[in-house]
Amino acid sequence: MSIASVCFVMPTYNEAENIAPMLRQLLAIFDGLEPVRARVLVVDDESPDGTADIVNEIAQGDGRVLLLSGSKQGLGSAYTRGFEYVLDHLDVDAIVQMDADFSHAPTDAPRLIEGLTDADVVIGSRYVAGGEVDASWGQGRRLLSYLGNLFARYVAGIYRVRDCTAGFKAIRTAALRRAFPLRLRVQGYVFQVALLHALMISKARIREIPIRFTDRRQGETKLGRRDLFEFFIHMWWLRLLSRKTFVKFALTGMSGVVVNLSCFQSLFVLGVNPYLCSAIAIEASIVWNFFVNNYWTFRDRTMTGRKRVRGLKFNLVSLVTLAVSFATFVLLRWLFPEEPHVMAQAIAILPAAMANYFANSYWTFRADEV
Numbered sequence: 001m002s003i004a005s006v007c008f009v010m011p012t013y014n015e016a017e018n019i020a021p022m023l024r025q026l027l028a029i030f031d032g033l034e035p036v037r038a039r040v041l042v043v044d045d046e047s048p049d050g051t052a053d054i055v056n057e058i059a060q061g062d063g064r065v066l067l068l069s070g071s072k073q074g075l076g077s078a079y080t081r082g083f084e085y086v087l088d089h090l091d092v093d094a095i096v097q098m099d100a101d102f103s104h105a106p107t108d109a110p111r112l113i114e115g116l117t118d119a120d121v122v123i124g125s126r127y128v129a130g131g132e133v134d135a136s137w138g139q140g141r142r143l144l145s146y147l148g149n150l151f152a153r154y155v156a157g158i159y160r161v162r163d164c165t166a167g168f169k170a171i172r173t174a175a176l177r178r179a180f181p182l183r184l185r186v187q188g189y190v191f192q193v194a195l196l197h198a199l200m201i202s203k204a205r206i207r208e209i210p211i212r213f214t215d216r217r218q219g220e221t222k223l224g225r226r227d228l229f230e231f232f233i234h235m236w237w238l239r240l241l242s243r244k245t246f247v248k249f250a251l252t253g254m255s256g257v258v259v260n261l262s263c264f265q266s267l268f269v270l271g272v273n274p275y276l277c278s279a280i281a282i283e284a285s286i287v288w289n290f291f292v293n294n295y296w297t298f299r300d301r302t303m304t305g306r307k308r309v310r311g312l313k314f315n316l317v318s319l320v321t322l323a324v325s326f327a328t329f330v331l332l333r334w335l336f337p338e339e340p341h342v343m344a345q346a347i348a349i350l351p352a353a354m355a356n357y358f359a360n361s362y363w364t365f366r367a368d369e370v
């Protein structure tokens, strides 16, 4: 699907010198660019230098400019508010994040949007072939950017992306909704990586295209100590987060074993036929696991699909798991006939649990595609 309408989300804090020429240049580019309809939402945090007044004045004469004001909590909070507003009130195909200080060239914006033709996210990247950072960006800032990307890639696990901290991105609205960015719970600059991570785990198609990042001409950076602290802690949190679901899933599975065996035993003691006991016990543990996974393990995922359908899928996956486990058991018996039966049965749990996890995570409890 091609892109017909976009909204730039541009955070500002003390950008009085930059905002007017920025809006003028950016919108002039889209004046002649059919058929993309562009709007700009400026998210200002009551900048003491009066940025908002300038934006208001421009907005009076140009309906494409919108202003959202709030109190200063950080870049991430500003973006979160801006995105929330666009998703709730504007019907656009894509959102473009962009700085107001000319570090991101307005002339690069159309290329980013064009890139969405075969991607959900297009990153204006400094670190792919052809991309670069202006010579005036100091050594300290370069090192920080290098470390930030190193952590984002190897700690948070966004291996495939070169410029994970980039602040110039075009994102399809549908992909943004899928990634539920509103639950990122970050305040500062780490937002860029947290958002990218959420997009990655919701399976967005991510592309990088080279840009030249110029140092700001006016004013100064708002990146502070607080942002750095939050950044490096959050990288470890993102790492944990992707494992957290798996750990919860494993714990649920273990509780399911308890349900299975106690159900089997109780029925058996009551004199029920052991084969029937086995079948009932297995189904009981499947139903148990389903509810725990639905209301606990995967509760953060936005799923509007019917619960009964998910329950059915879960049961189907359980059958496949059964097959994997049984095949492994048979294979191990054939390879190692001397070893005890129960050993083969225990080892077979591993591939079965992996298959079960992936099938349920990517199919049964898959997050919504909006």
Ligand code: GDD
Pocket (backbone or CB within 6 Å): 010, 011, 012, 013, 014, 015, 043, 044, 045, 072, 073, 074, 075, 078, 098, 099, 100, 101, 103, 145, 165, 166, 167, 168, 189, 192, 216, 220, 221, 222, 223
């Ligand atoms: N509303 C609001 N609130 N805007 C903010 C805030 C805030 O707390 N902090 C910064 N901004 C705005 C600035 O006014 C500017 O338009 C934009 O966000 C980027 O801020 P800069 O302070 O210029 O960031 P930078 O140049 O140091 O960092 C750039 O590069 C980083 C990667 O190296 C940005 O693009 C970052 O997003 C990026 O991670």
Ligand code: MN
Pocket (backbone or CB within 6 Å): 099, 101, 103, 216, 221
């Ligand atoms: Mn800047």
